[in-house]
Amino acid sequence: MNPVISRPLCGLLFTLLVIGLVPASAAEEPAYEESDFLNRVRRLTFEGRRAGEGYFSPDGNQLVFQSERYEGNPFFQIYLMDMMTGESRLVSPGPGKTTCAFIRPGAGDILFGSTHHDPESEALQRAELEARAAGEEKRYSWDYDPEMEIWVAAGDGSGLTRLTDVRGYDAEGSYSPDGEWIVFSSMRDAYNRELTEEEIKILEVNPAYFAEIYLMRADGTDQRRLTDAPGYDGGPFFSTDGSKIVWRRFDEEGLTADVWTMNVDGTDQYRVTDFGAMSWAPYEHPSGEYIFFASNKLGFSNFEVYIVDAAGLKEPVQVTYTDGFDGLPVPSPDGSKLVWTSTRHQGEGGQLYMGDWNHEAALEALERSPQRERPE
Amino acid sequence: MKERVNLRAICALAVLLAATPAIGATGSLESYVTYLTSDELEGRLTGSGGERMAADFIAGQLGELGAEPLPGQEEFKIPFEFTAGTNDGGTTLALKAAEVEREWSSVDSVQALSFSDNASVTGGVVFAGYGLVLPESQDFFYDSYTGLDVEGKIVLALRYFPEDMDQESRSKLARYSGLRYKALQARERGAKALLVVAGPRSPNAGEIVPMTFDTAVSGSGIIAASISGAVADQLFEHVADKTLEQAQASLDDGNPHVTGFEIPGFELTLDVKVERERRTGYNVVGMLAGTDPGGSDKPYVLLGAHYDHLGRGKNGNSLARAEEVGGIHYGADDNASGTAALLEAGARLVGMEHKRNVVLAFWSGEELGLLGSSAFLNGPDDEALLAVDTTAGYVNMDMVGRMKDNRLTVQAIGSSSVWPRLIEQSNVPVGFDIQTMEDPYLPTDSTAFNTASVPTLNLFTGSHEDYHRPSDTAEKINYEDLARVAQFGALVTYRLANMDQAPDFVNVTPKRQEGGSRDTLRAFTGTIPDYTTEVEGLRLSGVIEGGPAAEAGLQEGDIIVGFAGQEITNIYDYTYALEVVKIGEPVAVVFMREGERHEVTMTPTARD
Incomplete structure (x- = not known):
C-alpha cells in the first residue's frame, strides 16, 4: 500500500539506475507467461487521469480505490465501486489529498488518509493545477504531507471521523480481519522528539526514513509502535487469519526494499524477499499459502507482480509479464481474482486492472520453484 | 456525487448484468450470422435482392422484439436512393473557329466527370494552370485564378498539382487538387464549365479521367469533363508561343508569377451527358419507446450497425486475391457480426426501463460510403428522419466478431467527456481488456453522426486477413465473445438512455485536414x-x-x-x-x- 508508486517512483528509480543497483535482467527465458496465472485480464477504471490502490470488501462485491477524477482537485480522492453494477461513488470529502483506503470488515466503514482538514489544502490544489497547466508537473509529487491523517467514514461518506491526531504523515492503514484493529504507517517519529543534526538533514531529503509501523484500535485509541528500524516501513496488512502483519521495509537510503512479516505485537520480524531490488506492496493470498508483491527486479521502470511462499523458502515466481508498471496486487477475498495497478494501456497514469487468478497454477509454480538460501 | 437510488432501475439493470449472456444468446447470434451470410443473400450488396432479403429478415426480428417504427414511419424499412454507378451517355465537345470546326465524341477524347450535371454550354476558353486555389486559412498562397477573368468562359485546367515543387508545398497543394474541388472553384468564379487534362509531365499523362464510382445523389450544379492530351494539344494550336507541355513545365516549379491565359480564336460547345444508375437501398430502423423521453432535452439514443456488404466485390473495395475474384463476399465479421450483436442487444434492452427512446438502426450503403446513415441524417430534401439535436448519442458496432485475447477496441471516446465513465461502468460486469482510441473520424457510420455533432462511440474487435475478402465467413466468428460485446453495447446504451443530462459533444480537431479527396x-x-x-x-x-x-x-x-x-x-x-x-x-x-x-x-x- 505504498502511495509513492501511485506516482511513478521516478526519483528513487533514477537513483537506482545511476548507482547500478538494479540487477541486469536475467538472460534465460522466463518459465511462464502471464496467461498461465491470469485470464480475462480487463481494465477496471477509465475515468480520470490515474487510479490505483484497489481493495475489496470482505464479500468481494465492492472495491475501494483512489482516483484523480474529482473535478477541480488534481489529487486522489477515495471511491467505492460496486462490482455488480460498475458504478462508483465518492467516499472522501473532496478537498485535499487522500490515499490508501480500506474497508472495515463487518461494518463497511472505510478508512483513508486525508489532508482535507488542512486549511492549506485548497491552495495546494490550485498550485498543482497551475503547475500542470504550465507543464511543470513534478516528477514525483508524493510529499508525505505531515498533515496527512487517518480518517474513517461510512461507505456513503457520512460520519467522517478523525482517528489520528499527531503531526507527521499517518496513512497506509488497513483493518484486521475482525475489524477491531488498524495497522498503519506513521512518520510521527520525526516530529515528536528532538532530532539530531544528521536526522534534520535526512528529514529534508527523505522524510520517509522516519516511517514506522503502528497499531491502533478501530476507534483510534491504544496507538502503539511495532517497528524501530531506520528506513521507510510502510504498506502493512494483516494476514487472512489475523495472526501476522506483512509489510515492506526500505533500507536506510530508500534504495531497495523487501517484504517482511511479523506478529501483531511486533515480535518475530522476518524478511521474506531478497532480490536486492525494490520489492514492496505485499499482500497475502487468502489461502495463506503465498504473498503477492511487486518488484523491479527486471530493471528500471519495469515493475512486475511476483508471488513468494510465506516463509520465503522458494525462489519467487513472476506472474505478470507486460512492459510498464504492474504493482499493488490485491486478491479478492475468495482468492479467485487479482486486482492490480498497471500502465499497460500506455496512458499517462496507472489504472486498475483485474484478472481471473489461477490459484492452482500459482501453487504448482511455487512447488516447482527451487529452494533458496534463506536471507538473513 | 450523491445519487438517489432508483430501485426499479436497479432491477432492470440486473437483467443486463447477468454475468452470462441470456440463455441461447450465442445460439441466436450464430443463427443471425448464418442467415445473413448465406449464399442466397449473395453478400448483401446495397440495392440488390440479397440486401432486400437481409432487410426483411431484420425487420422481422424487430417485429418479434416488439420494437415499433420511428415516429412518422409506418415500417421498419426506410428506403433511400443512391447512385449505383455512372456512365458517360455521349458527351461531346465541338470547336468553332473562323476557319475550322471540329467535334469530338468518343470517350477516348472527351468524357464526363462523374459528378457533372447534364448540360450544354458554349463559351471561350481560359487556361487556368492547375486550377488550384488554397483557402486563406492555409497560410500558403496559391491561386491559379490570379489575374484571370473566367466569367462566362470554359476553364481548361491540368489534373493534379505542380510536379516539381518541394515536398512540403506539394503536400499542401495535394489536399486541394481533387477534381470536384477544382470544379467548384471554377464555378465560384463564374465559369460555365471545367475541362481537365492530365498534363504530359504528370502520371496518367494525356489519359481520360475514369468515371469513378460516385455516389452523390444528383449533379452538383457543376459541368465538368475530362479531355485527352490529343484534344488539349489541338486546343493549344491556338496558343501562339507555347505547347501544353511548355505551359505545364513553366508551372511545375510553382513559380507564383506564372499565370494562366485566355486561348483566343475559338469557342467550345461542351455537351455533357452522364447516365446515373439509380437504385434504392434500405435502412432498417426500430424504436424501443422510453419511459420518459419528454423529460429530457434529447429524447433519443441510437445503437447501430451496418448490415450491407460488398456483394461479389465488384465495386472497388474488395481485397479479394486473384483466385477469389468474383466470389461472394460473405461479410460475416463485416458486419453480420455487428448486425447480430445489435439484435441481441435490442433483445436485452426490451422491457428494461430506459427514459430515452432507444433506436436500433441497421444501416445499408455503408460499404459504398456511409450512404444509409448519411441519408438518415440528411435527406431526402434535407429533412432528417431524426433531428440530430434530439439525439443524445450514437453507439456503433462494426466488425465485432473476431475477438482475440479478450481485447475490445472502443473508438471515438474523444467525442464526449462522459465516455470514460460510461465505459468504466459498463465494462466492470462484462470485463473486456479495452483499448480506447480518441479519434472519432472513422471509416464507419459513426462518422456521419460525429459530423452532425452527436457524441459517438464505435466498438471494434480488430482487422484481420479476411477483411473485404470472400473468406470473411461465419465459422470464423467468436460467438461467445460476440454475445459479451452485445451485452456491453446494451449496457452503454442503457446508461446513455438514463443519464439525467445528455452528454456533451466534444469537437475533436481532425488530424487530417479537409479539402482532399480520394482522387488526389x-x-x-x-x-x-x-x-x-x-x-x-x-x-x-x-x-x-x-x-x-x-x-x-x-x-x-x-x-x-x-x-x-x-x-x-x-x-x-x-x-x-x-x-x-x-x-x-x-x-x-x-x-x-x-x-x-x-x-x-x-x-x-x-x-x-
Whole structure:
C-alpha cells in the first residue's frame, strides 16, 4: 500500500539506475507467461487521469480505490465501486489529498488518509493545477504531507471521523480481519522528539526514513509502535487469519526494499524477499499459502507482480509479464481474482486492472520453484 | 456525487448484468450470422435482392422484439436512393473557329466527370494552370485564378498539382487538387464549365479521367469533363508561343508569377451527358419507446450497425486475391457480426426501463460510403428522419466478431467527456481488456453522426486477413465473445438512455485536414493499415499480394515509421506522404519489426 508508486517512483528509480543497483535482467527465458496465472485480464477504471490502490470488501462485491477524477482537485480522492453494477461513488470529502483506503470488515466503514482538514489544502490544489497547466508537473509529487491523517467514514461518506491526531504523515492503514484493529504507517517519529543534526538533514531529503509501523484500535485509541528500524516501513496488512502483519521495509537510503512479516505485537520480524531490488506492496493470498508483491527486479521502470511462499523458502515466481508498471496486487477475498495497478494501456497514469487468478497454477509454480538460501 | 437510488432501475439493470449472456444468446447470434451470410443473400450488396432479403429478415426480428417504427414511419424499412454507378451517355465537345470546326465524341477524347450535371454550354476558353486555389486559412498562397477573368468562359485546367515543387508545398497543394474541388472553384468564379487534362509531365499523362464510382445523389450544379492530351494539344494550336507541355513545365516549379491565359480564336460547345444508375437501398430502423423521453432535452439514443456488404466485390473495395475474384463476399465479421450483436442487444434492452427512446438502426450503403446513415441524417430534401439535436448519442458496432485475447477496441471516446465513465461502468460486469482510441473520424457510420455533432462511440474487435475478402465467413466468428460485446453495447446504451443530462459533444480537431479527396491519391502501395492499435507509426494488418509493399518485403505486423524521408507517426502522416510521392520512383520505407529498425525500398505504382 505504498502511495509513492501511485506516482511513478521516478526519483528513487533514477537513483537506482545511476548507482547500478538494479540487477541486469536475467538472460534465460522466463518459465511462464502471464496467461498461465491470469485470464480475462480487463481494465477496471477509465475515468480520470490515474487510479490505483484497489481493495475489496470482505464479500468481494465492492472495491475501494483512489482516483484523480474529482473535478477541480488534481489529487486522489477515495471511491467505492460496486462490482455488480460498475458504478462508483465518492467516499472522501473532496478537498485535499487522500490515499490508501480500506474497508472495515463487518461494518463497511472505510478508512483513508486525508489532508482535507488542512486549511492549506485548497491552495495546494490550485498550485498543482497551475503547475500542470504550465507543464511543470513534478516528477514525483508524493510529499508525505505531515498533515496527512487517518480518517474513517461510512461507505456513503457520512460520519467522517478523525482517528489520528499527531503531526507527521499517518496513512497506509488497513483493518484486521475482525475489524477491531488498524495497522498503519506513521512518520510521527520525526516530529515528536528532538532530532539530531544528521536526522534534520535526512528529514529534508527523505522524510520517509522516519516511517514506522503502528497499531491502533478501530476507534483510534491504544496507538502503539511495532517497528524501530531506520528506513521507510510502510504498506502493512494483516494476514487472512489475523495472526501476522506483512509489510515492506526500505533500507536506510530508500534504495531497495523487501517484504517482511511479523506478529501483531511486533515480535518475530522476518524478511521474506531478497532480490536486492525494490520489492514492496505485499499482500497475502487468502489461502495463506503465498504473498503477492511487486518488484523491479527486471530493471528500471519495469515493475512486475511476483508471488513468494510465506516463509520465503522458494525462489519467487513472476506472474505478470507486460512492459510498464504492474504493482499493488490485491486478491479478492475468495482468492479467485487479482486486482492490480498497471500502465499497460500506455496512458499517462496507472489504472486498475483485474484478472481471473489461477490459484492452482500459482501453487504448482511455487512447488516447482527451487529452494533458496534463506536471507538473513 | 450523491445519487438517489432508483430501485426499479436497479432491477432492470440486473437483467443486463447477468454475468452470462441470456440463455441461447450465442445460439441466436450464430443463427443471425448464418442467415445473413448465406449464399442466397449473395453478400448483401446495397440495392440488390440479397440486401432486400437481409432487410426483411431484420425487420422481422424487430417485429418479434416488439420494437415499433420511428415516429412518422409506418415500417421498419426506410428506403433511400443512391447512385449505383455512372456512365458517360455521349458527351461531346465541338470547336468553332473562323476557319475550322471540329467535334469530338468518343470517350477516348472527351468524357464526363462523374459528378457533372447534364448540360450544354458554349463559351471561350481560359487556361487556368492547375486550377488550384488554397483557402486563406492555409497560410500558403496559391491561386491559379490570379489575374484571370473566367466569367462566362470554359476553364481548361491540368489534373493534379505542380510536379516539381518541394515536398512540403506539394503536400499542401495535394489536399486541394481533387477534381470536384477544382470544379467548384471554377464555378465560384463564374465559369460555365471545367475541362481537365492530365498534363504530359504528370502520371496518367494525356489519359481520360475514369468515371469513378460516385455516389452523390444528383449533379452538383457543376459541368465538368475530362479531355485527352490529343484534344488539349489541338486546343493549344491556338496558343501562339507555347505547347501544353511548355505551359505545364513553366508551372511545375510553382513559380507564383506564372499565370494562366485566355486561348483566343475559338469557342467550345461542351455537351455533357452522364447516365446515373439509380437504385434504392434500405435502412432498417426500430424504436424501443422510453419511459420518459419528454423529460429530457434529447429524447433519443441510437445503437447501430451496418448490415450491407460488398456483394461479389465488384465495386472497388474488395481485397479479394486473384483466385477469389468474383466470389461472394460473405461479410460475416463485416458486419453480420455487428448486425447480430445489435439484435441481441435490442433483445436485452426490451422491457428494461430506459427514459430515452432507444433506436436500433441497421444501416445499408455503408460499404459504398456511409450512404444509409448519411441519408438518415440528411435527406431526402434535407429533412432528417431524426433531428440530430434530439439525439443524445450514437453507439456503433462494426466488425465485432473476431475477438482475440479478450481485447475490445472502443473508438471515438474523444467525442464526449462522459465516455470514460460510461465505459468504466459498463465494462466492470462484462470485463473486456479495452483499448480506447480518441479519434472519432472513422471509416464507419459513426462518422456521419460525429459530423452532425452527436457524441459517438464505435466498438471494434480488430482487422484481420479476411477483411473485404470472400473468406470473411461465419465459422470464423467468436460467438461467445460476440454475445459479451452485445451485452456491453446494451449496457452503454442503457446508461446513455438514463443519464439525467445528455452528454456533451466534444469537437475533436481532425488530424487530417479537409479539402482532399480520394482522387488526389495517385500512388498505390498495397498496404493494409491496422486501425486498432495506437502505436507510434503505421502498423500493417497485412499487405496486398503482388503490391509494391509485398514486393518490398513488408508484412503483417510491421510498423512503418518513415516513408520517403517523412517521419510517420500515424495513418494521416502516411496518407500525406503518399500523396506526394512520384509514381515509379523508389522511396525509402523505414519500419520496425520485432523491435528492430529496418529499411527497404518500395516503388509505388499508379492508381487510376
